[in-house]
Amino acid sequence: MTAFLKPPALAFGDLQGCRTQFQQLLAKAAPPADAPLWFAGDLINRGGESLATLRDIIEMGDRAVPVLGNHDLHLLAVYAGIRRSKKGDTIDDILAAPDAEDLIDWVRHRPLAHYENDILLVHAGVLPQWDVDLTMELADDLQRALRAPSWKETLAGLYGNEPNQWTPGLKGLDRLRITCTALTRMRFCNVDGVMDFSSSGGINSAPKGFMPWFDVPGRKTENITIVCGHWAALGLMMRDNLIGLDSGCVWGEQLTAVRLAQSPAERTVTQVECEGCRAVVD
DSSP: OOOOOSSOOEEEOOOTTOHHHHHHHHHHHOOOTTOOEEEOSOOSSSBSOHHHHHHHHHHTGGGEEEOOOHHHHHHHHHHTTSSOOOTTOOOHHHHTSTTHHHHHHHHHTSOSOEEETTEEEOSSOOOTTOOHHHHHHHHHHHHHHHHSTTHHHHHHTSOSSOSOSOOTTOOHHHHHHHHHHHHHHOOEEOTTOOEEOSOOSOGGGOOTTOEEGGGSTTOTTTTSEEEEOOOTTTOOEEETTEEEOOOOGGGTSEEEEEEOOSSGGGOOEEEEEOTTOBOOOO
């Protein structure tokens, strides 16, 4: 087994344009200058400093390891004319930037999953039928499609809740869509891996017959640690094989970073309060 990075990575929950709080958290956690910084997606949108937050991450170069979340994909879709901005969006400053094309190009070249030293980073979750090898294969297929010249056509085909269950025979856009749905939007599924999107509440809001994706018995990624965000109602969740990092900063709660030591006992949590992050949008 490959030795873990020295120093270990520091993983951040959903920033969502909360740049001031991100800077405070980075200063408080004080990682070594050579420590990788992992980001669980949703770098931008809803907070008041989306453009500045994005520039901060880009300026970090290879030290920053972000995966794409649903808000990051929404930015791409609005830029491409596939979707319209919603009330509450704070991406206009990115779209209006003089180097908007370069910023968008950087975003669409980010991965959908990152795996290193038995730790898997995704935005939302992993279907219980996927092991890490299949997860990375599917993520790579989607990444390649979003980096290709025809990326706008691919992105336009990723929206929708069907198919909502994995089968190995899925091909083309159906295969890419379920990959995107699971990695960037999933919260609840059943034991057969059927996803449900009727609730975004906490664990107790699971529809009948459904459960959090990480509680499905015998899921094929139980033997590794998954780091994710996306689920603000869940709050910080620390288990030996799961680190849920979305602690609701943009909703006035906390922004969280976790030091990703291999041993769960050596993982450390740092948080800052996030009052005033959410932008007031007319």
